[in-house]
Amino acid sequence: MPIAEKRLIFANIDQPGYTIDIDCYLRHGGYKELKKALTMKGPDIVAEVKTSGLRGRGGAGFSCGMKWGFIDPTKNTKPVYLICNADESEPGTFKDKQIIYKDPHQLLEGMIIASYANNVHLAYIYIRGEFTLGAKILEKAIEEAKAKNFLGKGICGTAYDLDIYIHRGAGAYICGEETGLIESLEGKRAYPRIKPPYFPAVLGLYMSPTIVNNVETLCNIKHIVAMGGAAYAKLGKPNNTGTRLLCVSGDVEKPGYYEFVVGALTLGELINDVCGGIKGGRKLKAVIPGGSSAKVLKAGERYKFKTKKPDGSMEEKELGLEDIPLDFDSLAAAGSMAGSGGIIVMDESRDMVECLANIATFYAHESCGQCTPCREGSLWMKKISDRLTHGRGHPDDVDLLKNVADNIAGRTICAFGEACAWPVQSFVTKFRNEFEAHALGNGSAIRAKTGAVKT
Amino acid sequence: MSTANVNRVVDPATQTVLPEKVYPGVDDGHHAPPALPKGFEAQADELITHYPVSKRSASMPLLHLWQETFGYISPAGIDWIAAKLGLQPINILELVTFYPMFRQHPAGKIQIKVCRTLSCALGGGYALCDYFREKCKTGEPDAHGLALSPDGKYSVEFVECLAACGTAPVIMINDDFYENVTKSRADELLLKYT
Ligand SMILES: Cc1cc2nc3c(=O)[nH]c(=O)nc-3n(C[C@H](O)[C@H](O)[C@H](O)COP(=O)(O)O)c2cc1C
Numbered sequence A: 001m002p003i004a005e006k007r008l009i010f011a012n013i014d015q016p017g018y019t020i021d022i023d024c025y026l027r028h029g030g031y032k033e034l035k036k037a038l039t040m041k042g043p044d045i046v047a048e049v050k051t052s053g054l055r056g057r058g059g060a061g062f063s064c065g066m067k068w069g070f071i072d073p074t075k076n077t078k079p080v081y082l083i084c085n086a087d088e089s090e091p092g093t094f095k096d097k098q099i100i101y102k103d104p105h106q107l108l109e110g111m112i113i114a115s116y117a118n119n120v121h122l123a124y125i126y127i128r129g130e131f132t133l134g135a136k137i138l139e140k141a142i143e144e145a146k147a148k149n150f151l152g153k154g155i156c157g158t159a160y161d162l163d164i165y166i167h168r169g170a171g172a173y174i175c176g177e178e179t180g181l182i183e184s185l186e187g188k189r190a191y192p193r194i195k196p197p198y199f200p201a202v203l204g205l206y207m208s209p210t211i212v213n214n215v216e217t218l219c220n221i222k223h224i225v226a227m228g229g230a231a232y233a234k235l236g237k238p239n240n241t242g243t244r245l246l247c248v249s250g251d252v253e254k255p256g257y258y259e260f261v262v263g264a265l266t267l268g269e270l271i272n273d274v275c276g277g278i279k280g281g282r283k284l285k286a287v288i289p290g291g292s293s294a295k296v297l298k299a300g301e302r303y304k305f306k307t308k309k310p311d312g313s314m315e316e317k318e319l320g321l322e323d324i325p326l327d328f329d330s331l332a333a334a335g336s337m338a339g340s341g342g343i344i345v346m347d348e349s350r351d352m353v354e355c356l357a358n359i360a361t362f363y364a365h366e367s368c369g370q371c372t373p374c375r376e377g378s379l380w381m382k383k384i385s386d387r388l389t390h391g392r393g394h395p396d397d398v399d400l401l402k403n404v405a406d407n408i409a410g411r412t413i414c415a416f417g418e419a420c421a422w423p424v425q426s427f428v429t430k431f432r433n434e435f436e437a438h439a440l441g442n443g444s445a446i447r448a449k450t451g452a453v454k455t
Numbered sequence B: 001m002s003t004a005n006v007n008r009v010v011d012p013a014t015q016t017v018l019p020e021k022v023y024p025g026v027d028d029g030h031h032a033p034p035a036l037p038k039g040f041e042a043q044a045d046e047l048i049t050h051y052p053v054s055k056r057s058a059s060m061p062l063l064h065l066w067q068e069t070f071g072y073i074s075p076a077g078i079d080w081i082a083a084k085l086g087l088q089p090i091n092i093l094e095l096v097t098f099y100p101m102f103r104q105h106p107a108g109k110i111q112i113k114v115c116r117t118l119s120c121a122l123g124g125g126y127a128l129c130d131y132f133r134e135k136c137k138t139g140e141p142d143a144h145g146l147a148l149s150p151d152g153k154y155s156v157e158f159v160e161c162l163a164a165c166g167t168a169p170v171i172m173i174n175d176d177f178y179e180n181v182t183k184s185r186a187d188e189l190l191l192k193y194t
């Protein structure tokens, strides 16, 4: 029996008859939580979010309540801004798009509550440029919400004012990094800022305190207000609460987007029970569990986990790849990360060198170019993995590739440095024999392996 | 390929802009003011109101507006946007050269963007891109990866992950997404847009 989904955020998505207009949203209880929130005090909402244990869904998994806690509206002399990160460009991730295209008012309601809680009067949605229709849907939703007085001046008869605007990106992945995003919103190149001192909570948009949250994180706020922080925290387990949108792509029978309580199922259950197993009855070879920057996990690997027994003592367990529970801490313990929730599955027929070359090409294209290790390193990692794929490698390329990656992480302005180094380090370490075979010219031919297009 | 070559020279001592010299064969930075369609400027002004704190923030929205109207960002467009926002043309040009979606030369009337990234590659994205190039009889891709058909009707290019990886391979034609694209679907789509 596959484990049942728990659809909180996706409750209405793809339901027959559910449309994106505000009337449909109101018929389904929309904006009820906003009205409830407006009867509460801002700091009390922040406290509920802290209690809920909600961690950011954009990639880093940082505590949302703590992030909001950095901003003290009573001490600020500058205005506070909220930005919704709708850049969704981490390869393998396609959850925020579902919300934007199919339930835009849920995002707006979450944003309005978050803005009210943090005394924000001007908020932006930074949406990736390719979501042209998505931007139009959100603009229409904003108009509808204004007409019904959920946005604008004196929201729902209170003294609270808020404006939300849409800002479109233009095809650069680095705009997903929050300080790059802020620069971009200021009308500049999306060059990430160095932290310290430019923590968004202190020196964010227009050098004012700014909260940047992912689309899914902001939707969760609505459900936290509905359920109360303590009840929300009962979903999942401590430090891994709530539900998580999971996006599965690659070699499974039923790829798609799903919503589960955090940690409710294992990677194996997700792949075999929910997604119908590996395509064509083949065997699993590798999984990237949290967007393309997450370190790859190899079939057959064993991981050591420390778990707390009910009596408080620690116990060490060994788990296989398919037994890893899908929560933040377990994936971190397995040496990877839950990241953006994008799970890419590769079967036994795939050439790992080619898969890495594909990822390396992405990062080489997307480096913003500010830091030498990232700009040059990402290009070299592409070049070397590419020539290995095409059978033009040198015998010492495998070590060289790993060496380039080892010299990026920790030496850059933003976390893109890690994001581009981790796949290389993990692929080369775990599939070293394949890389060596390629370096000696024994690798399998490439195009043949990356799926032919169906006629 | 045209590049907006804006030759403004700053005096290092005084930090003032020196009078412009005109070099033969070099873009002198002066561009005939474009004929703007009706309502264009009003739309631009409306977009600027979305940024009450800093007009400069409207740079990207104005670039999008320009590209949607004219198909690409010309040197005249860069000058117009810069003047509108009280910025130097370089402040706009540096955005055009940074953000992949902005173009300095026209793409096809029918723009086909094929996702190149891993999930789509596993699902046949590379083969699909080849198929489109073949069907649209494009030449080889240029330095920016854009392959144009000789009549300028089609352009085919790779783009990075389009956030629809579960339904690979994924493409966009102009502003529309298409997922699970097969060869026969590709044929249908080409007919639809012709
Ligand atoms: C290179 C890079 C790309 C990122 N891309 C995204 C993205 O597309 N969407 C997103 O929500 N967060 C992205 N992030 C994470 C953001 O920087 C930020 O942590 C997040 O938006 C915070 O929101 P959260 O706390 O709600 O997760 C990216 C981070 C890095 C380093």
Ligand code: SF4
Pocket: A174, A191, A192, A366, A367, A368, A369, A370, A371, A372, A374, A375, A412, A413, A414, A415, A416, A417
């Ligand atoms: S790490 Fe890379 S992407 Fe980040 S600021 Fe440096 S060069 Fe830019």
Ligand code: FES
Pocket: A091, A092, A093, B115, B116, B117, B118, B119, B120, B121, B160, B161, B162, B163, B164, B165, B168, B170
């Ligand atoms: S990899 Fe093609 S849409 Fe994500």
